[in-house]
Amino acid sequence: MSADTPDASEEDAPTRAELAARVDELEAQLDAATEGDDGQKKMSIIATKGTLDMAYPPLILASTAAAFGYDVTVFHTFWGLDILHEEKTDDLKLSSVGNPNMPVPNVVGALPGMDRVTTAMMEQKIEDNDTATIEELLETSLEMGVEFQACQMTIELMDYDEDDFYDGVTTGVGAATALQDMAEADIQLLV
Amino acid sequence: MTDAFDISETLDVKGESCPMPVVKTKAAIDDLGADEVLEVVATDSGSMSDIDGWATGTEDVQLLDQVEDGDVYRHYVEKTA
Numbered sequence: 492m493s494a495d496t497p498d499a500s501e502e503d504a505p506t507r508a509e510l511a512a513r514v515d516e517l518e519a520q521l522d523a524a525t526e527g528d529d530g531q532k533k534m535s536i537i538a539t540k541g542t543l544d545m546a547y548p549p550l551i552l553a554s555t556a557a558a559f560g561y562d563v564t565v566f567h568t569f570w571g572l573d574i575l576h577e578e579k580t581d582d583l584k585l586s587s588v589g590n591p592n593m594p595v596p597n598v599v600g601a602l603p604g605m606d607r608v609t610t611a612m613m614e615q616k617i618e619d620n621d622t623a624t625i626e627e628l629l630e631t632s633l634e635m636g637v638e639f640q641a642c643q644m645t646i647e648l649m650d651y652d653e654d655d656f657y658d659g660v661t662t663g664v665g666a667a668t669a670l671q672d673m674a675e676a677d678i679q680l681l682v
Numbered sequence: 683m684t685d686a687f688d689i690s691e692t693l694d695v696k697g698e699s700c701p702m703p704v705v706k707t708k709a710a711i712d713d714l715g716a717d718e719v720l721e722v723v724a725t726d727s728g729s730m731s732d733i734d735g736w737a738t739g740t741e742d743v744q745l746l747d748q749v750e751d752g753d754v755y756r757h758y759v760e761k762t763a
Contacts, residue, residue: 555701558708559739621697631705
């Protein structure tokens with residue numbers, strides 16, 4: 492077939508000048524796409540839970556990512572605010588119901604005071620295993636430069652005050668701030 | 683096992699569990715100068731994988747050696763720059 496002849500291929504092939512122009516075009520697109528990307532790795536976590544067990548994952552991952560050199564932001568909303576709350580952070584509870592893996596059946600767990608019992612059991616295990624407390628992880632993360640944000644809408648919804656939170660916690664932020672942060676991050680997590 | 687390099691500092695994280703061995707290793711490395719070696723002494727068995735992963739994913743550090751010594755795990759991390 493004529494299309495297979497060397498002459499025809501050469502006619503179809505782009506010229507050197509065309510290729511050079513295409514390379515320039517692609518390089519310009521790459522520059523535009525990576526503008527503002529300084530190579531700094533980022534992680535963005537949304538923390539929505541405030542039970543003792545669910546407070547751990549965001550703080551463990553935040554402090555570890557900071558150790559890897561990541562810029563880390565943790566956006567706390569709803570019950571996740573309690574992790575940042577100076578009076579509540581060392582008093583987070585473990586729910587005795589809703590988790591079929593708990594050593595007490597739900598019907599027993601629903602009795603008054605059972606949350607206190609299961610929380611005390613968990614706290615004892617944390618102490619026995621020398622696991623860092625939530626407060627220790629929070630303070631360590633703050634020292635390492637993790638940015639903790641408290642969602643303004645839920646601060647008001649839950650009748651908290653901006654002064655209720657640890658020093659260094661950013662208030663006055665909302666979903667758009669979190670979204671922008673997630674868009675720029677290499678890792679995004681909802682906990 | 684440590685003949686090949688001089689240890690500048692030793693970090694004792696015995697008894698501590700995830701994420702503290704890695705977090706404290708990072709802080710201790712920050713205080714070292716270039717080419718200095720940090721020895722990390724841990725009892726957390728997860729530290730073998732975690733410190734290896736941390737050193738691999740972190741710039742300017744190199745894991746020189748890891749030694750399991752009974753219940754104790756020793757890690758040797760060099761600050762390369």
